[in-house]
Amino acid sequence: MADQSDLMRKNWAGNLTYRAADLAEPTTIDEARELVARSRSIRVLGTRHCFNDIADTAGIQVSLAGLPQVIEVNDTRDAVRVSGALRYGDVAPVLDAQGLALANLASLPHISIAGAVATGTHGSGDRTGSLASAVRALTLLTADGDVRTVARGDADFDGAVVSLGALGAVLDVTLDVQPSVPYAQHVFEHPRWDAILEDLGAVTGAGTSVSIFSTWQRTDAADQVWVKQAEPDATRDGREALMARLSAVAATHRRHPILSESAEAATEQGGVPGPWFLRLPHFRMDFTPSAGAEIQSEYLVPRADAIAAIEAVRAMADRIAPLLLVNEIRTVQSDDLWLSSSYGTDVVALHFTWRPDGPAVRALLPRLEAALPASARPHWGKVFTLAGDEVRARYPRWSEFAALRDRLDPERTFVNEYLERLGL
Incomplete structure (x- = not known):
């Protein structure tokens, strides 16, 4: 039987073995900042549910699951700030206990919030957007070790939400919430x-x-x-x-x-x-x-x-x-x-x-x-x-996203083979 470390080297479905040299698991924001600032090549690993190499790297993978967990509903009860590494299934019962809900969920609640948002993962509904559309703000740890928050209405916001992990590590996400109904x-x-x-x-x-x-x-x-x-x-x-x-x-x-x-x-x-x-x-x-x-x-x-x-x-x-x-x-x-x-x-x-x-x-x-x-x-x-080139052609704002990436990660610290194939 494979031990836990062997399992962590594979994705959730077992169709992909990661080739990263190491997996780092910081337990504080300062540790995460130091790790990112001194790394030449790094990718964030979530719940390993992606079926391709988007989270892989020849350098270091980092899991943020060990950082302090945050689930904070705001005073007006229309948003919640959560740690990016938390799973939807971790957050949902806490919200429901307070009479609150998310507008939608994916087919499985096992996935991390930051990973689902960064890849444009969705649920279903003619009048319901993807999980990323519920994002009100997010906090990024960028390649130089800085921590910055991008909020809805900011110039970079629409480019920073579905980011493919190319802009930095997402520390927390603020999501719209609504009253819970059965x-x-x-x-x-x-x-x-x-x-x-x-x-x-x-x-x-x-x-x-x-x-x-x-x-x-x-x-x-x-x-x-x-x-x-x-x-x-x-x-x-x-x-x-x-x-x-x-x-x-x-x-x-x-x-x-x-x-x-x-x-x-x-x-x-x-x-x-x-x-x-x-x-x-x-x-x-x-x-x-x-x-x-x-x-x-x-x-x-x-x-x-x-x-x-x-x-x-x-x-x-x-x-x-x-x-x-x-x-x-x-x-x-x-x-x-x-x-x-x-x-x-x-x-x-x-x-x-x-x-x-x-x-x-x-x-x-x-x-x-x-x-x-x-x-x-x-x-x-x-x-x-x-x-x-075919994929890029299907996204009218691709060049603007590439420019945003150049500003936030000019040394390509978060770039891997997956992003290179896309022209990033």
């Missing part, structure tokens, strides 16, 4: 694809958060639609009528997004109301999420290109299905953050959880990426093969 989760099975695509907006608008799951073993129907709805629910009749039009039936027991996996790891379903943080994620904090051993890719397209993107995947079903554990389709509202995959446009996200066969997945991805609309932006923390 949620319920409903699962429907075997919706017809033709009916979904006839009115995709109605489907993705059927709840606060909606996910469509498919293994693409068949092309006439998806496997499941998960609808997460804030209570009290005034949409029940319309949702039931919509599911009837899709020929979808309510699940009779709890489901996992990957049908071959135990549903014990999934959050409560069946329309049973409960706390927001126990319904918005797909997976429970005390269980291994998803399949565990897997590879993930994701591409986000403007809503105008969504039907074409889904049809492209549908046309490749015979090549995708043998490698696929599940494909999830969901939506994210637009924002103004320069490197956000939803910058300037509402998007539909096509997420792929692959079997842990790296060579086969990497052989398939160029074909998939060529078939998708040219507007598709890959998720920063997942596996993609698009060339750096």
